[in-house]
Structure formats: C-alpha cells, structure tokens
Amino acid sequence: MISIRDLAPAIEKLQDAAMLGEGWADALESIARAGGARGVVLMHNRNRKLVAAVTNNEIKDAVGQYLSGGAPKNSRQLRVSHDVGSGFRIDQDDYSSEEIARDPYYQEFLRPIGFGWHANARISMENSDEIAIGFKRDLKLGPYEDADRQALNLLLPHIRFSARVAQYVFEAETRGLVRGLLGRGNPLLEFDGWGRVRREHGTFDMSGPLQIAAGRARTADPAEQRNFDELVLRAANARQLPGAILIHDRTGSRFVFQVLPVRGRARDVFHATTAVGLLISQPKRHAVNFNRDLAIELFSLSAREAEVVGLICQGRSLREISGTLGVVPDTVRYHLKSIFEKTGTHRQVDLVALFAGLASALTTLVR
Structure with missing residues (x-):
C-alpha cells in the first residue's frame, strides 16, 4: 500500500x-x-x-x-x-x-x-x-x-x-548563456541531446563553413562532418564534454566552432537545449594567450603536450621548443603528431588558429 x-x-x-x-x-x-x-x-x-x-x-x-x-x-x-x-x-x-x-x-x-x-x-x-x-x-x-x-x-x-x-x-538558463555569447557578434546554434539544431542565432549562409538544413548543421567541407558531429554529441549528450574544432568554408578560410554543454541531467527529457555552439570567424594567426588547463580539459592533452602547444602559440620553432624542453626535435614531432590527432588539426598554423579562437571565446564568457 x-x-x-x-x-x-x-x-x-x-x-x-x-x-x-x-x-x-x-x-x-x-x-x-x-x-x-x-x-x-x-x-x-x-x-x-x-x-x-x-x-x-x-x-x-x-x-x-x-x-x-x-x-x-x-x-x-x-x-x-x-x-x-x-x-x-x-x-x-x-x-x-x-x-x-x-x-x-x-x-x-x-x-x-x-x-x-x-x-x-x-x-x-x-x-x-x-x-x-x-x-x-x-x-x-x-x-x-x-x-x-x-x-x-x-x-x-x-x-x-x-x-x-x-x-x-532550463530555458531561462539557456537564454542567459546565449545572450552572453551573442555579445561577441558571432553566430550561435542551440543543440538538443541528439545533436539536432533547436534554434539558430545569426547568419549561417551557403557561403559559410556551416549550413543548417532539416534541423542539422552541415559543414561546407564534407570531410569535416564526422569530427563536427562527434564534437557536438560529446557536449550535447550525457558526457557533457566541451570542445572545439577547426572548420573551413568553401574558399578555405578557417573558423573555430566551440561547443559548450548546458548542464542538467533532465534537460533532454524536457526538450531543452543541451549544448550551444559558437562560430568564431577568421581566428588570428599570431601568438595568442594560451590557457594550459583549458587545453588539457578540452582535448585530453598530456601535460607535456600542453606545454608544446603553449610554446607553439608563442611562435617558437620546433628546434627552439626542443631546446626549451631539453629533448631532441624528433620527440617534439612525436608530441605534435599526438596533438594534431587530439585537436583535429593538421598544421601548426591551424593549431594556433584554434587556440586563438578559444582564447577569444573564453574572454567573452568571463566578462
């Protein structure tokens, strides 16, 4: 009873x-x-x-x-x-x-x-x-x-x-986060727990790196779609892992897409936004402020890999990095290969662009 x-x-x-x-x-x-x-x-x-x-x-x-x-x-x-x-x-x-x-x-x-x-x-x-x-x-x-x-x-x-x-x-919390991110002027997407687009803010046109069709975000470069979808799902589903990826438009221009989880175990049950994604356009190529802890958290870098990324973001060459760390250049190249795999980048310039965009987005979040 x-x-x-x-x-x-x-x-x-x-x-x-x-x-x-x-x-x-x-x-x-x-x-x-x-x-x-x-x-x-x-x-x-x-x-x-x-x-x-x-x-x-x-x-x-x-x-x-x-x-x-x-x-x-x-x-x-x-x-x-x-x-x-x-x-x-x-x-x-x-x-x-x-x-x-x-x-x-x-x-x-x-x-x-x-x-x-x-x-x-x-x-x-x-x-x-x-x-x-x-x-x-x-x-x-x-x-x-x-x-x-x-x-x-x-x-x-x-x-x-x-x-x-x-x-x-849940909707009120999401609106507050979205308003803060939109202050930068970059377009933004809200995702549900299956990676579908619930709402879009700003312009996602056919000439850009992302197009929205039938509730899905599609990358201009089809080769980048799988990594993009995995990034969104890691943040939007139960794992709630933030992350970022470098994507390109049809002309080859680089963009950073950063995804942040909107936390709360019951969000998806109640049809709420579970992640937001910010498109950061034309990241700069010069030396950037590097957040070591953020790099480790977002991309599962080792402490040494994060150290290598930090030195690359300072504009150091591989020879200079090997001298600073006291290792041979081949060891630095080994770390760099692992870094490329974990961040989804392929060149040092793209790696710097990725962390330039993240530094810019992080500044916006803490304002």
Missing part, C-alpha cells in the same frame, strides 16, 4: 530538483519510495519510442540496457494510450493476465531483474513528443491496485507542475 504520509517530502524534493536543474536521481528515489516502487522513470518518448530518460539509481542500468537495444520491444508503448488530462494507468487496464504471461518485455526482460508491475501517467504531449512517468514495482509486491492508483493520482499534479518548472528554468 502506498504511503500518503511519504508523498509530501517526495514532492518537495522533486520540486527542488526542477528549480535547481539537478538532484533528479535523489528526487526520483524519494518518489519511488513514496509510490511503492523500486524504479521510477521520467521518459521522453517520440513517436511512441523511448529516446531519453531520467531514473532513480535502482533502475538506471536496466533503462540504459533498454535504450541501447538490449531488451525486447516494450509492448506498452504501442498498447497503452491515454491523454494528459487522465491519471495513472496500471497493468490491468491494458493487459489480461494471459497477455502478460506471454509478453517478452515482461517475461524476458522485467521479471528476470525483479521488476514486474507498472503504473504510468502522461505528463505532457507536444506533437509526437511525450513526457511520461512510469513506476515499476518489485515483482514480489504484486500488481498496483485501484487504491494505489488513487494515491498516485494525488502526486500527479505536482509532477506535472515540476515538469513545467523544469522546462522554464
């Missing part, structure tokens, strides 16, 4: 997570306990397919396995249909006992890991995008009953309110 007494502190934790943009796992843990469940999943479904989720820790691995394709298809996503105005649905609303006994999703995936029974509700629906919440109960506790449904329905308005707050907070 669900404890009504436990609902109030669980609701408070959920609303804190929504307003702060963090602490979702702990909040959902409290919601799970209050709702008589082992697992709770906030789901983003598109065209009735799960594309992103936030969970409590108990069910995190199972959801990850499902998202990666390591489980039978969830028949519930095709069978269960309800609107935003309705409340929770439980297994018995949509399945007979015989159907559950034959269903691979229940029998081959959920039951072997100890989960057995559902209570689901829709939080919001926009076109083909659905936000929903699912409670998964321990198999040994038996199915949810009508009394449980009534208790969970007391929770539902607060969950929906928290979802609206979360969307507002």
Whole structure:
C-alpha cells in the first residue's frame, strides 16, 4: 500500500530538483519510495519510442540496457494510450493476465531483474513528443491496485507542475548563456541531446563553413562532418564534454566552432537545449594567450603536450621548443603528431588558429 504520509517530502524534493536543474536521481528515489516502487522513470518518448530518460539509481542500468537495444520491444508503448488530462494507468487496464504471461518485455526482460508491475501517467504531449512517468514495482509486491492508483493520482499534479518548472528554468538558463555569447557578434546554434539544431542565432549562409538544413548543421567541407558531429554529441549528450574544432568554408578560410554543454541531467527529457555552439570567424594567426588547463580539459592533452602547444602559440620553432624542453626535435614531432590527432588539426598554423579562437571565446564568457 502506498504511503500518503511519504508523498509530501517526495514532492518537495522533486520540486527542488526542477528549480535547481539537478538532484533528479535523489528526487526520483524519494518518489519511488513514496509510490511503492523500486524504479521510477521520467521518459521522453517520440513517436511512441523511448529516446531519453531520467531514473532513480535502482533502475538506471536496466533503462540504459533498454535504450541501447538490449531488451525486447516494450509492448506498452504501442498498447497503452491515454491523454494528459487522465491519471495513472496500471497493468490491468491494458493487459489480461494471459497477455502478460506471454509478453517478452515482461517475461524476458522485467521479471528476470525483479521488476514486474507498472503504473504510468502522461505528463505532457507536444506533437509526437511525450513526457511520461512510469513506476515499476518489485515483482514480489504484486500488481498496483485501484487504491494505489488513487494515491498516485494525488502526486500527479505536482509532477506535472515540476515538469513545467523544469522546462522554464532550463530555458531561462539557456537564454542567459546565449545572450552572453551573442555579445561577441558571432553566430550561435542551440543543440538538443541528439545533436539536432533547436534554434539558430545569426547568419549561417551557403557561403559559410556551416549550413543548417532539416534541423542539422552541415559543414561546407564534407570531410569535416564526422569530427563536427562527434564534437557536438560529446557536449550535447550525457558526457557533457566541451570542445572545439577547426572548420573551413568553401574558399578555405578557417573558423573555430566551440561547443559548450548546458548542464542538467533532465534537460533532454524536457526538450531543452543541451549544448550551444559558437562560430568564431577568421581566428588570428599570431601568438595568442594560451590557457594550459583549458587545453588539457578540452582535448585530453598530456601535460607535456600542453606545454608544446603553449610554446607553439608563442611562435617558437620546433628546434627552439626542443631546446626549451631539453629533448631532441624528433620527440617534439612525436608530441605534435599526438596533438594534431587530439585537436583535429593538421598544421601548426591551424593549431594556433584554434587556440586563438578559444582564447577569444573564453574572454567573452568571463566578462
């Protein structure tokens, strides 16, 4: 039986997570306990397919396995249909006992890991995008009953309110970051968790290094597309890794594209921007201010590699660098090869251009 007494502190934790943009796992843990469940999943479904989720820790691995394709298809996503105005649905609303006994999703995936029974509700629906919440109960506790449904329905308005707050907070934070970056006058893109363009600011025309078509950013040089996509996804998805890449327009002019994650584990579930990308035009070629820690963080450079980059940015030759570091020139060339691979550049001049653009963007961010 669900404890009504436990609902109030669980609701408070959920609303804190929504307003702060963090602490979702702990909040959902409290919601799970209050709702008589082992697992709770906030789901983003598109065209009735799960594309992103936030969970409590108990069910995190199972959801990850499902998202990666390591489980039978969830028949519930095709069978269960309800609107935003309705409340929770439980297994018995949509399945007979015989159907559950034959269903691979229940029998081959959920039951072997100890989960057995559902209570689901829709939080919001926009076109083909659905936000929903699912409670998964321990198999040994038996199915949810009508009394449980009534208790969970007391929770539902607060969950929906928290979802609206979360969307507002995430959008407000993104607008603030975007305004700060746009102060430089460079065009900027907002990405979702799949690397699709949510919004564009400034001009991305056919003569530039990037064009926007069908929600995707395309590089003018097709050979640069793969590295560009990987850069965006590293920042936009769960890894939240900042980075930058050197790209070119059709005339060969160089540009730096810097991507910054917009942090918050539940952003993608709530259709929010998860990364922003700034196009920095015509980076300068002369010596630049070099931020060693930023170079190591963005490109996973070793301390010695960062030292080499810093000296190159000062305009030093390979012979001068070898003398400064007390190594033979071939050792410097070995480090430089690794640096080129990690930064996606091919020449020293492009390396300097990359860090010139990063130094300029960093100055803008800290103003």
